[in-house]
Amino acid sequence: MARLPRLIIPNQPQHLIQRGNNRQPIFREEVDYQRFLAWLKEAARFYEVAIHAYVLMPNHLHLLATPSNDTGLALMMQKVGRFYVPWFNQKYERTGGLFEGRFRTSLVDTEHYLLACSRYIELNPVRAGLAAAPLDYPWSSYAHHTGVRTDALITDHLLYWGLGNTPFQREAAYTDLVMQGIAQEEMDFVTASVLKNQPLGSDAFKAELERRTKRQILPAKRGRPFREPIPPLSQA
Secondary structure, eight states: OOOOOOOOOTTSOEEEEEEBGGGOOSOOSHHHHHHHHHHHHHHHHHTTEEEEEEEEETTEEEEEEEESSSSHHHHHHHHHHHHHHHHHHHHHTOOSOOBOSSOEEEEBOHHHHHHHHHHHHHTHHHHTTSOSSGGGOSSBSHHHHTTSSOOTTBOOOHHHHTTOSSHHHHHHHHHHHHHTOOOHHHHHHHHHHHHTTOOBSOHHHHHHHHHHHOOOOSOOOOSOOOOOOOOOOOOO
16 A cells, blocks of 8 residues: 655644664764754755754654745755765765665644644653753754754744743743653653654644545544434335
């Protein structure tokens, strides 16, 4: 059976995950992270994809991004791969694919889950035991959001701007948001949504997507459809 195309809606945020093949490292040294980010920034600008949050882990990566059209996200990742994979293979004297098939995506309910998804992404190194605090990990957008450094890759989402009237207010509010952590139930929901290529949102959000895209998104009802009982034949 042919795979359904990714559910991409222009100007709607997407949570994206790309893993290394067989969970192998896709970044080994500092320069690897730097090269990938440089090519990602170039490709994002070229294909008009706004990157709101990211984290590069040793064997996978997460992005929170808004494409301006239905092809930009895939073209951006393809372009990065065309530069990064041959460079990585030559550097480490290896051959073959680096990434595990197609990247996975989850359309994000902006109002209810965008900031939660950003927090989920930037807390990834802490959950993995790679850092005691998100600011200790250099390969994420957390330092940008908290005012420690400016990251030219990032396009702040309007919801981030809504956290305060000044940069200091926004940075402080975002810091407090991340320091609250993320509940296990919410974390599991974000993880399951992106791994299954399912939208991250409420049932109402998914129902609206079904209406707009004419695709089944909500689980189908179990069992046979209800049938009215057949009335008995009248006696002649």
